[in-house]
Amino acid sequence: MGRIVVGYDGSPYSQAALSWARDEAVRTGAPIEVFHADEWPATAPPMVPLPLLRPDRTVAEVIDEILEKAVAAVRKTHPAVDVTTRAVRGHAAAALIDRSRDARLIVLGGHGHSVVAGLLGSVISAVSAHARCPVVVVRGVPEPDAAVIAGVDGSELTLPVLLFAAERATARKVPLRVIRADPEQAAAGAPVAVVRERFPGLTIQVEDTLEHPAAALARASAAAQLLVVGSRGRGAVTGLLLGSISQHLLRHSACTVAVIHREVS
Template identity: 85%
Template sequence: MRKIVVGYDGSAYSRAALLWARDEAVRTGAPVEVLHADEWPATAPPMVPLPLLRPDRTVTDVIDETLDRAVATVRKTHPAVEVTTRAVRGHAATALIDRSRDARLIVLGGHGHSVVAGLLGSVISAVSAHAACPVVVVRGVPEPDAPVVAGADGSALTLPVLTFAAEQATARKVPLRVIRAVPDQDTPDAPLAVVRGRFRGLTIQAEDTLEHPAAALARASAAAQLLVVGSRGGGAVTGLLLGSISQHMLRHSACTVAVVHRDPHA
C-alpha cells in the first residue's frame, strides 16, 4: 500500500500534520513516512563560508532526533501504525513533489515559516499545485461530527474530488456536503449520481451556489472538518472553480483542505 507522506520539521504545525496522518493511517491501514527536507545551503546567509555555519554531524544528529521524536509520538498512542522516516538534502517542495509520485497522500502543516511547513506561496503552494497525489494541508481543530465539504464544478475532476470526499466522509461516519458552482439546471449531475451509487450508505447533501465559489466554500469550511477541492496542476484549478480557488482556500479555509489532482486510485 502506498504511503502517507508527512512533511515534518518538529514545529507545532508539522506535528498537527503528523497526528492527522496518524489518524488517516488508522482509518486506512496505510503506512506513514515522516519526511524532513534539509535545504542547506539554500537557506544559508550569503557571503559566509558554509563549513563555518554548518557542522554536518551536529545537523544530522538534530534531524535524526527530530524524526525519532516523530516516530515516538505515533507509536506511543498507536503502536500498530507502520511509521518510517526519510531525511533528504534539497528543497522541500521538490522533495515532496518527487515523493508524491509514489505516495497515497502528502500531508503538510497549514502554517509556519520552516522549510517544510512553509509560508503559503512557497512550499505549500508549489506542492499543492504540482503533486501527483492528493495533498492535505492541516489546519483548525474540527468537531468529530462535522461534515466533509466538497467543491464541484462539473469539470473532469469533479468525480475524483467527490470520490475522495466520499471516502473521507464514510471513514469518519459523517455526511458529505457538496457545493456546486454555477450549475446547469438542465444537465444531470452525472458525477454526483455515480458517487451516490458507490456510497449508498453515505448521507450526501448537494446544494447549488450562484455566488463566487471561494466565498461559498470558505463559509462552508467554518462548519466542516475537511474541505476537498480540485486542481489540474500548474497552479490552475479546473473549470468553473476559477484559477486561484485552491490557493485561496489554502489561505482562508477554517478547516483542513485536501487538494485532489486526479483520480487517487489511478
C-alpha cells in the same frame, strides 16, 4: 498502496499534520512516512563561510532526533501504525513533489514560518499544484461530527473529488456536503449519482451556488472538518476555482483542505 508522506520539521504545524496522518492511517491501514527536506545551503545567509554555519554531522543528528521523536510519539499512542522516516537534501517543494510519485497522500501543516524546511507557504502552493497524489493541508481543530465538503464544478475531476470526499465522510461517519459551482448543473449530476450508488449508507447533501466559489467554500468550511477540491496541476483549483481562489482556500479555509489531482483515478 503508497505511504502517507508527512512533511515534518518538528513545528506545531507539522505535528498537527502528523496527527491528521496518524488518524488517516488508523482508518485506512496505510503506512506513514515522516519526511524532512534539508535545504542547506540554499537557505544560508550570503557571505558567510558555510563550514561555520553548517557542521554536517551535528545538523544531521538534530534532524534524526526530530524524526525519531515523531516516530516515537506515533508508536506510543498508535503502536499498530507502520511509521518510518526519510530525510533528503534538496528544496522542500521539489523533494515533496518528487516523493508524491509513489505516495498515497502528501500531508502538510497549514500555517507557520516553516512547513518542511523553513519555507513559507510557497511550499504548500507548489506542492498542492504539482504533486502526483492528493495533498492534504491541515488547518483548524474541527468538531469530530462536522461534515466533509466537496467543492465541484462539473469538470473531469468532479468524480475523483467526490469519491475522495465520500470515502473520508464514510470513515468518519459524517454527512457529505456537495457544493456545485457549475453553470450547467446537469454536468455534475451524474457523478453524484455514482457516489450515491457506491456509498448507499452515506448522507449526501447537494447545494448549487451562484456565489463566488471562494466565498461559498470558505464560508462553508467553518462548519466542516475537511474541504476537498480539485487541481489541474497548474496551481489552480479546477474550472471556476482558478488561480487566486485556490490559494485563498489553502490559506483561509477554517478546516483542513484536500487537493485532488488529474492523475488520481
